[in-house]
Each structure stands twice: as structure tokens, then as C-alpha cells.
Amino acid sequence: MIDIDPGASCLEIQGLSLAYAGTPALSDLTLRVPRHRVTAFIGPSGCGKSTLLRALNRLHDLNETVSRRGAIRLEGQEIHAPEVAVAELRRRVGMVFQTPNPFPMSIYENVAFGLRLQGGLRKRQRDEVVEWALRSAALWDEVKERLGASAWSLSGGQQQRLVIARTLAVKPEVLLLDEPASALDPISTLKIEELIRSLKSQLTLVLVTHNMQQAARVSDYTAFLHGGELVEYAPTDALFTNPRLVRTENYITGRMA
Numbered sequence: 001m002i003d004i005d006p007g008a009s010c011l012e013i014q015g016l017s018l019a020y021a022g023t024p025a026l027s028d029l030t031l032r033v034p035r036h037r038v039t040a041f042i043g044p045s046g047c048g049k050s051t052l053l054r055a056l057n058r059l060h061d062l063n064e065t066v067s068r069r070g071a072i073r074l075e076g077q078e079i080h081a082p083e084v085a086v087a088e089l090r091r092r093v094g095m096v097f098q099t100p101n102p103f104p105m106s107i108y109e110n111v112a113f114g115l116r117l118q119g120g121l122r123k124r125q126r127d128e129v130v131e132w133a134l135r136s137a138a139l140w141d142e143v144k145e146r147l148g149a150s151a152w153s154l155s156g157g158q159q160q161r162l163v164i165a166r167t168l169a170v171k172p173e174v175l176l177l178d179e180p181a182s183a184l185d186p187i188s189t190l191k192i193e194e195l196i197r198s199l200k201s202q203l204t205l206v207l208v209t210h211n212m213q214q215a216a217r218v219s220d221y222t223a224f225l226h227g228g229e230l231v232e233y234a235p236t237d238a239l240f241t242n243p244r245l246v247r248t249e250n251y252i253t254g255r256m257a
């Protein structure tokens, strides 16, 4: 198991256990997520990947059946501390889901949405951030002539990049991606993968994926989960070419569903 230098880690998960209505989904997980890198969570269906990802921006808060133990620290601060406002946490830790979910409004307004909520920007400044976010999401050239068109007029892959632009516009430090390309065609998937790689100069990315090739292509570190446990966590090259544990090897070679 690798030990990421605490000074280089953005998120630190320590002894995290989580249960739904008393049924354990995560058991005593400890890992550090390095800053400005892509970390992938892989593992068979039901192993707890999404549960872990969602815990990182407190998406379980509204589920009263969820019980949790352990710590999650963002840049050293416990995210459940009373002084942490959940809306601000979610601005700092953005999330993109499997199915693109643009709001029923124009392309421009989707990206400006969070900025308007925050307030304080003049139109020209807002226009600049919208352009910057769309460029960062590799979508600007495709939409710059039709910013007023409905977001729903975009293809599925474009919609997913729009959702990423919307998330980037409020300048998060971490971007959580839950199977962001699984509903997309191969070309759109490739674009999302290129985008993920390009974004790590700006922020820290955490990716849940079923697709091991995708994890191998885009991530720097990979965590293999099984049955709610963290089995192995290593630099991606090492995990895929030289797994230390038989359970990891069985999974990556397809001998474990």
C-alpha cells in the first residue's frame, strides 16, 4: 500500500466506515488522495466505490439511515466539523455524475448558474469566467456561437462537458467523477478522458470507473476496493502491471467479476 506524503495530499480518509441501515458498505478505509493527480477507485459492482466518492462531499447527509465513523479531511480540515458549511464544501469539492444533468436553461446560464448564486460579479466578469470554464472543459469552440441555445440541444458528450464546465466555473479544488463516461459513445468518452488528464494541472480529480482500461489510461493512482474494503492502493502502472495481492490480480485479469 502506498503512503502518499501528507504534504502532497488534498484529501485524507482515515478509518472510514459507513453503513446503510446498519448494513456495512465501507469498512475502515484509510487513504490519502494526492493533490493535482487523478486517483481512480475501481472494483466490482457493489464494492462501495460510489459510496466512498459520495462521502467526500457529504452527499449522504440527507440519508438518515446512513451511519459513519472515521475522518475525512480536506486540506487538513475535517469536512464534518460544525464550522464547515456544506454548500461551501460542495463548491470546493464538485461532483459529476454518470448521466449528464444540464439544467433546463441555456448553455451560458448553465455555466453561470453557480456564479449567480455566489453573486458579486459584473456581467463582463461573469462572461469571462463562463468562457474560461467552457475552454477548460474543451467545449468553447463547439458552443461559442450559440451560448443562448438550450443546453439540451447538445449531444450527450457535449452535455457532460457542459456539466464539467458548470462545476469548474465556481473554481473547485477537487472534482469527483462518478462513471462520467459510461453513458457516452467511444469518441465522447475519449474526449472526457483527455479532459480529465488536462484538468489535473488545475485541480485534484477522483474518478470512479467500472472500466479498468479507462483507469489505466487516465489515472495516476488506483485504489482497488472489494466488499467495502480497500484491498490495494498503488500508482496505477504498478497496480496494473505488478499487483501485490492475489485479489487485485484476480480482478484486473478478469477472474473476479
Ligand SMILES: Nc1ncnc2c1ncn2[C@@H]1O[C@H](COP(=O)(O)OP(=O)(O)OP(=O)(O)O)[C@@H](O)[C@H]1O
Binding pocket: 020, 025, 043, 044, 045, 046, 047, 048, 049, 050, 051, 052, 063, 210
Ligand atoms: N442508498 C442506499 N441504500 C442502501 N444501500 C445502498 C445504497 N447505496 C448503495 N447501497 C449498497 O451499498 C453497497 C455499495 O454500493 P455502491 O453503490 O457504493 O457500490 P459501487 O461499487 O459504486 O457499485 P456499482 O459499480 O454497481 O455502482 C452495495 O451493497 C449497495 O447495494
